[in-house]
Amino acid sequence: MDPMARHDTLMFFMACLVWTTCSAAPTQCHFNSQALCEYDGKQYSMGESWMEQGCVQCTCLHPVGVGCCETVHRPVDFPPWCEVRVESLTCQVMLVMTSDPRLPCIPGEDNNVDPRHGALNMKLEG
Incomplete structure (x- = not known):
């Protein structure tokens, strides 16, 4: 992948992180530059997504890594009981x-x- 395409891919993922973090309900995302685009024995190519256990959606950003975000928006303001x-x-x-x-x-x-x-x-x- 050429450096410009790699930069565009990283910028897209960072924009998704900012959008997800700034939305009304908080979610958590992470990026792993060492991860392979493989889950449950299946290979994924650039741009493909899959759902991992725990309601986490991951996207293949090959060759730069894998980006994953929670899909669940948890409430934050509720009584202690x-x-x-x-x-x-x-x-x-x-x-x-x-x-x-x-x-x-x-x-x-x-x-x-x-x-x-x-x-x-x-x-x-x-």
């Missing part, structure tokens, strides 16, 4: 109760009391 769960097959994000992950956690005015204190449906007087 909630936790984020990511379904690994569908990459769907769910906010669930820490005490019982089978139950959804819906933060808001009507659900602003920590359920560990036994006051889930009780309104605070004040």
Whole structure:
């Protein structure tokens, strides 16, 4: 690959990193100049992408390396009695109760009391 094409490829990947990092929901990206364009026994060529385990999409930037970014946008502002769960097959994000992950956690005015204190449906007087 000529130096100009290599430079253009790097600039494209860096622009993707900036766009992803500056979007409303944070994601993480990384670039590995030593990585090969291979995953799960399959070879990829320049510009081809694949989905790795953990909802990470990678793109072959041969011969300069491989760039990968999370595809999941995790919520960052939720009550401490909630936790984020990511379904690994569908990459769907769910906010669930820490005490019982089978139950959804819906933060808001009507659900602003920590359920560990036994006051889930009780309104605070004040």
